[in-house]
Amino acid sequence: MGLFRKVLLSILLLSAITLALPAVEQLQCTDRLSDQKLNEAILGALVYLEDTQIRPRQGKNSLLTDSSDEGDGCHSQIAINTPFKEVISLPALVPVKMRNRTGDWASHVHFLPKKAGLEGRTLLTIQDSNMFVTAFIAFPLFLFEEDQNSVGSGFIKNILQLCKKNIELCKRGDSYNFWPILPGVTSPSPRTGPYNIPVEFLKKLGESYVNPKFESFFKKLSKGLQVPPKDWLVACLDSKNTSGADALFNIPNDADDTSTVVAFQKALADKYPLYGISVDLNALRLIQSFRDIDRTREDGRDAWKGKNTGAYLTWMRDENEPTFSKPEVGIIPLGVNNVDLVVNSNVVFSLALNGQKSLPGYMEAINLIARGIEAHAWPKAGLYYPQNMIFPYTATRAFREGGANEPVMREAMKKLLIQILEEQEYLAAKEPSLRGAFPGEEDRAYHLSTALGAVSLMNIGREIAIECGCMDRYSRAIHSAVAFLLKEAKKVKFNYNSTIKIFGDKIQPHCWESGLFFAASYWDLGHWRSQAFTVSVVLEALSKYALNFEKSDNNSDKTRLILRHDAKSKYGISLSRLNK
Numbered sequence: 001m002g003l004f005r006k007v008l009l010s011i012l013l014l015s016a017i018t019l020a021l022p023a024v025e026q027l028q029c030t031d032r033l034s035d036q037k038l039n040e041a042i043l044g045a046l047v048y049l050e051d052t053q054i055r056p057r058q059g060k061n062s063l064l065t066d067s068s069d070e071g072d073g074c075h076s077q078i079a080i081n082t083p084f085k086e087v088i089s090l091p092a093l094v095p096v097k098m099r100n101r102t103g104d105w106a107s108h109v110h111f112l113p114k115k116a117g118l119e120g121r122t123l124l125t126i127q128d129s130n131m132f133v134t135a136f137i138a139f140p141l142f143l144f145e146e147d148q149n150s151v152g153s154g155f156i157k158n159i160l161q162l163c164k165k166n167i168e169l170c171k172r173g174d175s176y177n178f179w180p181i182l183p184g185v186t187s188p189s190p191r192t193g194p195y196n197i198p199v200e201f202l203k204k205l206g207e208s209y210v211n212p213k214f215e216s217f218f219k220k221l222s223k224g225l226q227v228p229p230k231d232w233l234v235a236c237l238d239s240k241n242t243s244g245a246d247a248l249f250n251i252p253n254d255a256d257d258t259s260t261v262v263a264f265q266k267a268l269a270d271k272y273p274l275y276g277i278s279v280d281l282n283a284l285r286l287i288q289s290f291r292d293i294d295r296t297r298e299d300g301r302d303a304w305k306g307k308n309t310g311a312y313l314t315w316m317r318d319e320n321e322p323t324f325s326k327p328e329v330g331i332i333p334l335g336v337n338n339v340d341l342v343v344n345s346n347v348v349f350s351l352a353l354n355g356q357k358s359l360p361g362y363m364e365a366i367n368l369i370a371r372g373i374e375a376h377a378w379p380k381a382g383l384y385y386p387q388n389m390i391f392p393y394t395a396t397r398a399f400r401e402g403g404a405n406e407p408v409m410r411e412a413m414k415k416l417l418i419q420i421l422e423e424q425e426y427l428a429a430k431e432p433s434l435r436g437a438f439p440g441e442e443d444r445a446y447h448l449s450t451a452l453g454a455v456s457l458m459n460i461g462r463e464i465a466i467e468c469g470c471m472d473r474y475s476r477a478i479h480s481a482v483a484f485l486l487k488e489a490k491k492v493k494f495n496y497n498s499t500i501k502i503f504g505d506k507i508q509p510h511c512w513e514s515g516l517f518f519a520a521s522y523w524d525l526g527h528w529r530s531q532a533f534t535v536s537v538v539l540e541a542l543s544k545y546a547l548n549f550e551k552s553d554n555n556s557d558k559t560r561l562i563l564r565h566d567a568k569s570k571y572g573i574s575l576s577r578l579n580k
Contacts, residue, residue, distance in 0.1 A: 032546050033575055038482075041489050042546060042561075043503070043571060044510025045539035046144075048492070049137065050155055051499040051509055052532055054104040055162060062089050063127055064106045065495055068099040079108055081121045086514060086531065099195040100129050101180065103166025105532035107133045108514070109194070113527045114225060119444045120516055120527060126196045130178050131170035132257055132518070133530055135264045138163045140540035142267045143547070145578050147564040155502050156563075160268060164277075167261055173329065175253040175283040175316055176261045186244030189327040193249035203245035206233045225524035232334055235323070243327035252317040252330030255287045256343040256384075259350035263402075266354050281354060287347055288360045290316050292339050299338035304377045310364030312347050313337040314383070333521045341372045341381035342391050349398035357404075366404060369395055370412035376419060379441065386442035386519045386527070389452035392420050393537075396459035414468050417460050420453060421473050424481070436484030440516065442523065447488055448515020451537040454481035458541075458550040465550075474550075482545050485538055488512060504572045512538050547577065 032038060052064070056071030064087065066074035076098045077089040087108070092098050100106070108125035116122045141156050169180045172192065179192040185199035193199070208214050210233050236247045243250065262284040269277040290313040292305070297319060305311070313319075315332045323335035344365040351362050372378045378391040385391070398404040399413055420438075428435045437446045438453030457478050465474035491508040494500055499509075511531055518528040544550075547559050559577060566574035 032548065033577070036570070037486055038542060038546060039575055040507070040571070041486055041510050042539065042542050042575060043507045043573065044489070044491065045535050045542065047494075047499050047503050047507055048509035048511050048535050049105070049141075049532060049539070050159060050502065051495050052105060053159055053162060054100050054106070055102050057496060061495075063098050063100055064089060067102045068097075070102055074100075077127075079125045079127060081118070081123055081125060083118060086121070087125075096196075096198070098127060100127060101166055101169065101195075103134055103162035103164075104129050105133060105137050105530060107528055107530035107533065109197070110527045110529060112221070112225070112524065114524050115221065120442065121514070121529065125529075126194070128528065129180065129195050131167050131176065131180075132178055132260060133528075133533055134163050134166045135257075135260045136517075137530075137532055137536040138264060139267070140536050140543060142271060143540065143543045143560055145560045145562045147562055157272070160271075163264070164268060167264065170257070170261075171280075171283075172253050175258040175286050177253045177330070178251060178257050179249070184243070184246050184327075186246045187242060187327060189243055189246070191243070191246045191250040191327070192330065193246075197249070199245050199248070202248050203237070206237055206245065206248065210234050210237070226522045227525050228334070228522050235335075236331075241324040243324060243331070246327065247324060247331040250327060250331050252315045252332060254315050254343070255290065255312050255347050256314065256340070258283050258287060258316065259343075259347040263346075263350040263353050266350075279354065281356070284350060284354060284356060285359060286316060287312055290318075290337070291361045291364070295337075296320070297336050299334075299336050299383070301383055302339045302381065304372075304375065304381060305339050305368065309339060309368050310361055311339050311344050311368040312361055312365055314340050314343050338383055339368070340383045340385075341369065341378055342385045342394050343382075344368055345391065345394035345398050348404045349394065349402035352398060352402035352404040363406070366406055366409050369398075370408050373412045373416045373419070384519060384521070385517070386523045387449065387452070387516050388423070388441035388443070389438050389449040389456065390517065392416060392456035393452040393459075396456045400459040400461065410464070413460050413464055417457070417464060417468055417474070418470065420456055420460075421470065421477055424453060424477050425473075428480075434484075436480035436482075438481065442519075442527070443516035445513040445515055445534075447485070447512035448517065448534040448537060450481050450484055451512075451534065451541040454478060454485070454541040455537065455544060457481070458544045460550075461552070462550045478545065478550060482542065485512070485541060507571045507573070511535050546575065 054065055054067055057066040061074055063074050063077045068074050076092040078092050080088040080090055107128050109128050110122040110125050113120050113122055144156055146156055170177050172181055177192045181190050182193055184191050209218050210230055241247055262280050265279045269279050292309045292311050292313060315337050317329055317332055319332055319337040348365050351359055372381050379388055382391050399409050424438050427437060427439045437450045440449030443449055465471050489510045492511050512534045514529040514531040515534040516527050516529050517533055520526040543561055561575050562578040564574050
């Protein structure tokens with residue numbers, strides 16, 4: 001932190017903290033589950049996720065929630081964002097057919113958001129269908145159990161079963177991909193890629209971009225932006241590349257998605273041990289074949305790491321092979337692999353969770369994470385993650401819920417705790433109206449970043465805060481973040497009667513603004529946002545708060561929230577703690 005920033009923080013922090021106290025005190029009840037607003041927000045987030053998961057619905061409905069390829073289909077739509085409403089669905093132009101997959105939650109790609117965006121959201125967006133969103137959103141649901149005698153019993157299990165089927169469609173060979181496998185368009189080889197961005201359109205756009213006639217136009221359009229180098233597009237469109245424009249999105253399997261899938265499978269198998277759910281450990285072990293050792297090529301954007309870290313590479317393909325060979329296994333973007341700090345955190349989480357700590361590269365990845373914290377390199381070391389608070393979330397999840405609690409990791413958590421607190425305190429001093437929020441940097445919605453920050457603090461745990469001598473700051477940070485999220489909650493209408501039948505119409509869905517969670521290799525080219533993604537992380541933050549999660553430092557603690565039918569409850573259903 002720079003000297004000026006430290007001075008500004010010290011001057012403004014005391015007044016910011018003092019003004020925050022009334023909101024904090026409201027939530028400091030002995031039993032947090034007795035807080036009605038907290039209860040309502042947790043239940044509201046749950047019904048939102050149930051109500052918006054994509055599945056076959058009766059009749060033709062919106063692409064946002066109704067399956068395009070099952071049942072009687074849905075409307076083919078594009079998404080429009082305005083300052084007054086985040087997503088408005090409009091009919092797509094014929095003959096374009098927009099698609100999704102059962103088990104998805106809607107996410108959208110925002111192109112050139114810095115040029116054409118309002119607070120990061122562009123007017124026109126394209127709905128995407130990828131495995132990562134599905135698996136990530138599912139994780140907070142493992143914090144819940146369902147009373148088998150309650151009304152609506154089994155709805156969480158149904159959601160997770162749809163997630164499982166959705167994820168399996170992204171297996172390519174022996175590991176997993178971000179996108180499902182699709183037939184080739186400009187070559188006979190199968191490819192991966194988004195459903196709703198036509199390859200032929202990309203080809204024409206790419207040809208225009210490299211055409212000297214349009215150089216002036218594209219130069220103005222991309223001025224000041226991080227966009228792919230022109231020679232990469234030339235190489236993709238060159239006749240020597242037998243897969244043609246398919247190469248633009250035909251990415252290889254990667255360590256990030258593979259580790260996330262196997263972690264989900266492990267959590268699902270533990271939750272439902274009688275269902276014989278298999279955990280794909282073979283896919284997870286393949287990650288060890290792609291490590292940062294004796295490489296002759298470097299991405300450059302990950303230069304902070306140095307050489308020969310021994311940590312895990314992003315793409316599960318040999319970067320020394322000719323770039324456009326073997327299109328059936330994918331093309332590494334820009335032809336060179338890299339080391340991403342968030343990816344390594346997700347790999348460490350999955351390895352530790354699945355009892356694979358002896359896998360080569362595990363300790364090297366731990367050391368890289370610790371070094372990224374020590375050097376405060378993490379805000380820019382997630383090459384595919386422009387969301388400021390995603391690294392603290394993934395690193396602390398690996399530490400607490402994965403069980404990656406080696407001494408070097410525990411020491412790193414102490415430093416990360418102070419850094420996270422400073423992020424929140426600096427924002428409060430600079431923008432008092434955002435007191436309790438965490439900065440998202442590229443993400444200006446603050447809802448997702450605040451939820452990620454709150455979960456990160458609770459994952460680190462009170463014991464470490466006491467050791468660091470900052471218990472008061474720590475408690476205040478958690479309470480104020482939760483207060484901010486509760487204040488920002490928005491009640492919306494149900495889409496489908498199925499949800500009302502499960503919960504009753506007294507519980508309204510709660511949502512928060514879509515957050516930025518993922519980006520193209522060059523951030524300014526495209527951002528991925530999802531309202532359901534934000535809701536899921538807010539649900540995790542509020543649920544862990546209700547469980548007093550920060551007060552236990554045992555990663556094997558199986559305290560959960562149980563949903564019970566309760567005629568005396570205002571909502572007909574109540575939450576209570578379940579200790580397993």
